[in-house]
Amino acid sequence: MTTAMNVPPTIDVTGTARIPFARLFRVELRKSADTRAGRWLIGVTAGLSLLAEVIFLIVAANHTPQDVPAKFGDFVAVSAFISSVLLPVLGIMLVTSEWSQRTAMTTFALEPKRMRIILAKMLAGTALTLFVVVFALFVGLVCNALLGVLRTGGADWTFGWSGFFGFLITQTLAMLGGFALACLLLNTPAAIVVFFAYKWVLPVLFFWGSSLMNWFDRLSPWLNFQAAQGPLYEMPLSGKEWGQLLVSGFVWLVVPLAIGLWRIRRAEVK
Amino acid sequence: MIKVEGLTRAYGSFLAVDDISFECKPGTVTGFLGPNGAGKTTTMRVMVGLTPPTRGEVTIGGLHYRDIPNPGRHVGVLLDASAQHAGRTGREVLEIGARTMGLESARIEEMLELVSLDPREAKRRVRNYSLGMRQRLGIAHALLGDPSVLILDEPANGLDPAGIRWMRGLLQGYAERGGTVLLSSHLLHEVEQIADEMILIGNGRIVARGTREELLLGATGGVATTLVTSLDNHALSQALTERGLVAHPAGGGLRVTAEPVEVGRVAADRQIVLTDLRAGNEGGLEDLFLELTADTQREGHPQTTMTSEVSA
Numbered sequence: 087m088t089t090a091m092n093v094p095p096t097i098d099v100t101g102t103a104r105i106p107f108a109r110l111f112r113v114e115l116r117k118s119a120d121t122r123a124g125r126w127l128i129g130v131t132a133g134l135s136l137l138a139e140v141i142f143l144i145v146a147a148n149h150t151p152q153d154v155p156a157k158f159g160d161f162v163a164v165s166a167f168i169s170s171v172l173l174p175v176l177g178i179m180l181v182t183s184e185w186s187q188r189t190a191m192t193t194f195a196l197e198p199k200r201m202r203i204i205l206a207k208m209l210a211g212t213a214l215t216l217f218v219v220v221f222a223l224f225v226g227l228v229c230n231a232l233l234g235v236l237r238t239g240g241a242d243w244t245f246g247w248s249g250f251f252g253f254l255i256t257q258t259l260a261m262l263g264g265f266a267l268a269c270l271l272l273n274t275p276a277a278i279v280v281f282f283a284y285k286w287v288l289p290v291l292f293f294w295g296s297s298l299m300n301w302f303d304r305l306s307p308w309l310n311f312q313a314a315q316g317p318l319y320e321m322p323l324s325g326k327e328w329g330q331l332l333v334s335g336f337v338w339l340v341v342p343l344a345i346g347l348w349r350i351r352r353a354e355v356k
Numbered sequence: 357m358i359k360v361e362g363l364t365r366a367y368g369s370f371l372a373v374d375d376i377s378f379e380c381k382p383g384t385v386t387g388f389l390g391p392n393g394a395g396k397t398t399t400m401r402v403m404v405g406l407t408p409p410t411r412g413e414v415t416i417g418g419l420h421y422r423d424i425p426n427p428g429r430h431v432g433v434l435l436d437a438s439a440q441h442a443g444r445t446g447r448e449v450l451e452i453g454a455r456t457m458g459l460e461s462a463r464i465e466e467m468l469e470l471v472s473l474d475p476r477e478a479k480r481r482v483r484n485y486s487l488g489m490r491q492r493l494g495i496a497h498a499l500l501g502d503p504s505v506l507i508l509d510e511p512a513n514g515l516d517p518a519g520i521r522w523m524r525g526l527l528q529g530y531a532e533r534g535g536t537v538l539l540s541s542h543l544l545h546e547v548e549q550i551a552d553e554m555i556l557i558g559n560g561r562i563v564a565r566g567t568r569e570e571l572l573l574g575a576t577g578g579v580a581t582t583l584v585t586s587l588d589n590h591a592l593s594q595a596l597t598e599r600g601l602v603a604h605p606a607g608g609g610l611r612v613t614a615e616p617v618e619v620g621r622v623a624a625d626r627q628i629v630l631t632d633l634r635a636g637n638e639g640g641l642e643d644l645f646l647e648l649t650a651d652t653q654r655e656g657h658p659q660t661t662m663t664s665e666v667s668a
């Protein structure tokens with residue numbers, strides 16, 4: 087071939103910038119919602135939050151404030167229960183769908199620095215969490231205002247910044263909890279099962295353990311990540327509460343995530 | 357352009373790729389041939405950083421794949437066309453690629469047209485794609501960033517005959533413009549017509565390499581063979597034997613250990629009408645391929661005379 091001699095056997099990369107992180111983030115956000123499964127998950131999370139708050143509104147409107155007290159914070163708590171179940175699933179799917187659908191091959195071929203992709207996914211998950219949180223707050227706002235009109239005695243707007251940040255942080259941590267397990271297990275059903283075992287079975291075990299063993303009673307607040315998140319709704323936290331939050335968070339969030347990232351970095355992508 | 361040096365990939369004590377080295381030059385098509393499980397895909401996966409090598413390394417244009425900024429703009433990769441999200445539409449698959457690489461969306465339309473996926477098919481979900489459509493989508497994805505290097509694992513897999521011919525032309529044109537192409541296949545005849553150089557791999561090791569002519573020469577030990585068919589094969593066979601040439605019946609004609617021109621001359625002298633006359637080494641190349649990789653053939657050492665006659 088004549089051309090073979092004219093073209094040097096190197097590629098000129100001087101004119102190519104590496105992929106900006108903002109672009110990776112936008113692409114990951116798009117990928118979370120460009121399939122039916124993704125759109126449904128986000129839609130159902132927002133839809134159920136809406137439904138739960140509306141049901142709570144109907145119940146409250148038909149009772150006196152003495153029977154069913156309803157503050158702004160209560161509306162938000164109703165929706166927080168729903169989203170704390172579904173946001174982790176969203177966090178899981180962000181990671182595991184790349185493995186179950188085998189798109190990781192394409193994703194990592196286009197950006198071989200895998201940690202950039204994972205970080206972009208993590209931020210995409212956080213952005214979606216923020217969206218759900220803002221949506222739930224907005225619905226809560228409307229519902230609470232409606233309740234003020236429907237029920238004598240007006241609306242109780244007790245919520246405060248502490249409630250807002252508590253809501254935002256706990257939901258983000260819930261999403262990240264799923265995300266971390268997904269990185270560790272790289273498998274959708276396994277990550278979902280383990281997450282809900284952690285969320286619903288573990289607190290029961292903690293409770294039994296504490297009531298049976300004295301030493302465990304002293305240890306468990308430092309390991310029970312979910313219990314440690316409770317005070318976030320009533321800031322400021324004491325030094326001890328911060329400590330318990332950080333220690334238990336390290337165990338349940340940082341450790342699985344770190345092992346998961348190490349695994350993804352070295353994994354053979356098939 | 358692509359440089360593989362002493363590459364080894366082990367799974368436990370099993371060597372999927374065993375100390376292989378080769379180079380692909382710009383402006384050429386390199387065919388990577390071997391039976392199932394020979395290590396082709398593994399080698400290609402190491403090239404693009406999806407599988408870490410156990411020993412050795414691969415550079416593309418002097419760089420490790422992970423050091424190429426925005427690699428999709430330089431290296432087009434098709435490893436497994438079915439590795440796409442079943443729930444995405446074909447167009448969306450390209451959209452994601454284009455956005456990641458930072459390309460205009462006009463490029464998507466261009467590529468869809470190039471691989472002949474019409475707008476209706478592009479709107480369908482990949483789940484509902486046929487094998488060939490997936491393959492076309494994969495090729496479109498590999499070409500999206502207008503790369504100068506192409507790494508394609510069995511790109512003809514699932515394509516119809518027209519599609520295979522189209523792809524052949526596409527890759528040839530691509531190499532003529534200075535691109536570097538590495539494509540793998542199990543099928544010799546699929547590759548030998550476009551590949552400037554072929555690399556035969558079996559059991560993770562390179563068993564032969566070279567241009568078609570070089571391999572052919574090696575295949576027949578430097579002796580030319582000719583396949584000939586005439587209206588009177590019996591008479592021709594006798595005439596050839598009288599000239600001291602060895603002729604054996606093969607299929608509907610004869611296989612002669614000689615250059616086609618010699619056989620033609622004998623036939624002309626005896627006024628025997630030829631209906632077919634050609635160099636008969638294609639079968640030889642296929643024999644060579646099967647023989648060299650015989651250890652890894654699942655069917656054991658194959659009896660090839662029949663098949664080579666059929667394909668010749």
Ligand SMILES: Nc1ncnc2c1ncn2[C@@H]1O[C@H](COP(=O)(O)OP(=O)(O)OP(=O)(O)O)[C@@H](O)[C@H]1O
Nearest residue numbers: 354367372390391392393394395396397398399542
């Ligand atoms: N993760 C793994 N663990 C163990 N063995 C593996 C692994 N990946 C690949 N192999 C083995 O490595 C060998 C080479 O596989 P490879 O996919 O590279 O073959 P190939 O030449 O592409 O074959 P085909 O033509 O069938 O696609 C096979 O024997 C395969 O089973």
Ligand SMILES: [Mg+2]
Nearest residue numbers: 396397398509
């Ligand atoms: Mg293969």
